[in-house]
Amino acid sequence: MEKTWHRSLPLALSGGRGTLGTMETITPKEFRSSPGVEQWRAGRNGAVVEYRTGDFATGARLFAAITDLAQAADHHPDVDIRYPSLRVRLFTHSAHGLTRKDVALAQQISKAAGTLGIEAETRPQQRVMIAVATPDASRIMPFWKAATGYDALSEIELVDPAGRGPLIWMQSVDRPIGGRMHIDVVVPRESVEERVAAALAAGGVMADDSHAPNWWTLADADGHKLDITPARA
Structure with missing residues (x-):
């Protein structure tokens, strides 16, 4: 159980959907319930996954694959490469929230990491x-x-x-x-x-x-x- 203040948020913020222009946002729960994104953690400020690459070169290969996917989708995540790991954050800035575009790209990134034999960090991160x-x-x-x-x-x-x-x-x-x-x-x-x-x-x-x-x-x-x-x- 997290701090109880989360429960006091208005329904429109904590449990409902919102729209901005033509882009419909989804809740973190809806993101997490989508198939193929089991490795991702989703919250109010985006969806995140961290991969255990083990070395910088492996991280660079995964980053190259993510770059190709992002360019094809015209949807660009935040990527942080360190020597032993690579962290990806998805968030649709134009909608101020998570959208189905984030789900689709997360699914593709997870598949690409699997193809490269790179495993996700399964322990919850601070x-x-x-x-x-x-x-x-x-x-x-x-x-x-x-x-x-x-x-x-x-x-x-x-x-x-x-x-x-x-x-x-x-x-x-x-x-x-x-x-x-x-x-x-x-x-x-x-x-x-x-x-x-x-x-x-x-x-x-x-x-x-x-x-x-x-x-x-x-x-x-x-x-x-x-x-x-x-x-x-």
Whole structure:
């Protein structure tokens, strides 16, 4: 189970479809339920897969195959090549969400990787989100959008147009929290308690464990807070 604030999103944002022009968006769940994309992880800011290439040359061969597929589809993913791995992120920028174009290209990329004998990383990967607590998202969203240069993904979410930075979302609260904000760190479920223990051993303090095991709120020596939460199954 992920942090319960996900459940409070309006239906149009969390469970329904949206349209922008002629491009219809799909939900992360609809993406994940499509055949041939079992290796991919999908969320509000795109679908991601990471391949264990083992060396840079193998990654380059996979990148070349992805390039050909992307050019043919006129749909271009974000690709990050490191020495032992290659990471792909799909997101339809013109629709501000996932679409069937992403599903089709993901299926083709998975097939190409299989042909090259390259396996996907099956362990859930860490991701970081920034949560800004506010009683009125519409009042502060313009500031955060302008200050960060991020694009609006929804009425409460901002996404890095380059696909590199963490998702920023406006967390609804009943009253202001003194201008303080926190960072959400989502880690594989089997590693979450180890991560909490490591943070405490490094000088952190437990600010609130009343929501555990859904999430733990920790603080550093200066009082800056951070939530560590397990990834959903």
